[in-house]
Amino acid sequence: MADNYAESDKALEAIQKYTVADNPSAFLAVNSGNSYFSSPSSPGVIVYRPTGRYLVQFGGPFAPAESRAALLKDFVAFAAEQDRTIVAVQVQDADAEPYLEQGFTINQMGASYAIDLSTFSLRGTAFMQLRNKIARSLRSGLEVREVPLDDWEDQMRALDASWLGTKGEGVKQLEFLVGQYGGHYQSMRRLFVGILDGKLAGYITYSPVYGAQPGWLHDLTRRLPSGPPGVMEAINKTAIDVFTAEGVKFLHFGFTPFTSLDKRPQLPGHSEAFHWFMSHLWENGAAVYPAQTQLAYKQKWAPGIVLPENIAFQHGASIPSLVHIFRACNAV
Amino acid sequence: MSEEIDAAGQRVFEMFGAVAAAPDDRETGALADEALAALDALLAAQ
Structure with a gap:
């Protein structure tokens, strides 16, 4: 093996x-x-x-x-x-x-885009809309936690299947240039989930980044289509807070084509x-490829890199x- | 010239779709690259 x-x-x-x-x-x-x-x-x-x-x-x-x-x-x-x-x-x-x-x-x-966590903050007018969106999602009862995969994998796979179903008939799961979870290298990744009424409302996986701008890569993301707005944003903000407290230097948002x-x-x-x-x-x-939609999410965080x-x-x-x-x- | 470029670019876009529908079809692939070369020539002449 x-x-x-x-x-x-x-x-x-x-x-x-x-x-x-x-x-x-x-x-x-x-x-x-x-x-x-x-x-x-x-x-x-x-x-x-x-x-x-x-x-x-x-x-x-x-x-x-x-x-x-x-x-x-x-x-x-x-x-x-x-x-x-x-x-x-x-x-x-x-x-x-x-x-x-x-x-x-x-x-x-x-x-690809990244933020320098040593100087990152959501203070200021530019981030007001984002702060409000996160606050609304938390007021709806959303709880965000970093968790091990084992406890959530079944719900994540079900959410993936549900999400893929909303993309249209015959749409296949992307590979190669997108992250994975589970398997041999899972211990090297981090997982943050959003939980509503005890059930998975969304998740983001983070993969390690090496080199001159080390940190984490905001990798796979999924949310319940029927969930409240702001789930992804709340999850990522929680992860940012955790990474910042750990002294992590950079959060990367990865590659978007045509941008x-x-x-x-x-x-x-x-x-x-x-x-x-x-x-x-x-x-x-x-x-x-929905490049504009994908970039719009990344630009919410005002990536300076x-x-x-x-x-x-x-x-x-x-x-x-x-x-x-x-x-x-x-x-x- | 701008209209010609747009038309040539649209041709590239159409051929991108054709190749995506038949990625192993060499003839379609060659036509797509001819379309790209035609667009290159128009852009170079600007």
Whole structure:
């Protein structure tokens, strides 16, 4: 049984040790369903999913700075052996160099967001609406607690099924770029639940973040559709209070595609058409992914840290490459 | 030019949907990337 986790344990070690790129979502590397590439000649790990004729890579190489290019080169050779094309998602700006050197085209695909807990406060007019929403949910009788998974897993799975049912017929549970709970790595996550009349009204899981902005990643969230407004906000505020008291430095809100596309100049060699298309999906792509709705929640917390997140195309910007990221996520 | 760009962009959006419906179809994929290249050419000519 231990051998089943040998590869993902190695990936975990890599994301903890090789934080060159400071990928705030790196913990998704240990999601079940991921495949791992490593090379006998280079330390580190590449996380990916074989998807159709593509290898969809998560993040950049989790490797020492001086080895990333060699590991990527070996991964390129590995893909060629299978006649597959690489597309990498959630590539950080600090990951870009080895990709550019090897002829990849890199475009910004969205951004991730974070707050500095050492300076964070909900005081002031800007947060009045949020404070009021949280207060209303608590007045409704909502109780928020940090809990172990075991006591709540059944209710969480039922809530997940109920939530998925509201998304329409045939809509599948997303994978790959979203968190998981349970399983081998659950002890490394934290879980906060909202309880109303003794029953689960919502939950948020938090995953560890390593590197220069360490802390927790606001990961999976679900709430009862019929619950009062403010459940998520109340849960997250409680978690923020707990983390702050512990001296945790940062709370990350993770990646949202199609967002914050013009915060910094695009990388050299990028595709203008793909950049246009990402902007178009921000404006008109709610059916593809509800980016505006997701960002609206994150912006309630006024995240002062915005980190560009990129897509790297092996053979130039490509629509099928983009589609295969969605396919790896079980979204198509 | 702006209308041409919008039309070309709409074509890319449509082809994105077509590829999503048939991700293993190489011909549809190639047409989608042709649409992306056409949009690139219009943007470069601006």
